[in-house]
Amino acid sequence: MKLTFDRPLLGASETAGVIEKDGDRIGEMKRSFRPPHERPGKSPQYDVNIQITAGKDTYEITQQTFSISGGHHWMLTHNGRNIGEITSPKGLKAKHHIELHSSDLPPLFIQAAWKGNAILSVNGNDIGETKAAGFLFNAAYITEINAPETEIAPPLLAGLVFTFWSSHTRG
Structure with a gap:
């Protein structure tokens, strides 16, 4: 399975991007930013909030906390x-990595490589990789997934990958 979605040219872009699975549109997602007094960190760079819409499903990844000593923490709905x-x-x-903890979904781990x-792992098994492509155009x-089934809906998986890249310093 191959998931692709637009990479914002500007980090502060709130434009919705299309999510594609093997070339077919399956949803869209966007990053949003809160007013300065509501952010967990002082810079909008550390305010990573993602909304994913796919058919009747809506997922939200909302930043709860951020600190250098404590890392990032998001809520998933x-x-x-x-x-x-x-x-x-x-x-x-x-x-840099992110970890998904859920009673409804298997554990997911996305970790930066060299x-x-x-690399994406589910239940401790590598299932694929993600990378940034293109520059201005x-x-x-x-995201290339090599496992037959991931148990995580592809639009949500794309949102988790976007969270990884948005919270990464090269973001």
Whole structure:
């Protein structure tokens, strides 16, 4: 399975991007920013909030906290119901990654690799990789999944990948 979605040219873009699975449109998502007094960090760079819409399903990934010593923490909802949380590493020396913790979904781990890509793992097994492609034209994030079934809906998986890249310093 190949998931692609537009990569914003500007980090502060709130324009909705199309999510494609093997070339077919399956939904859209966008990043939003809160007013400065509502943000967990002082910079909008650390305010990562993603809304994903796919048919009747709506997922929201909402930043709860951010600090260098405590890492990132997000809440994940599906159609308004809390279904889990996402965390990222603590400290400056930790390799960038995010982890999905949910009673409804298997554990997902996305970790930066050395070639500008990241490896996706579900239940401790590598299932694929994600990378940024293009620059000014055709800028996108591409995710190749090698597992037959991931148990995570493709639009949500795209949103989790977008959360990873948006919270990454090269973001």
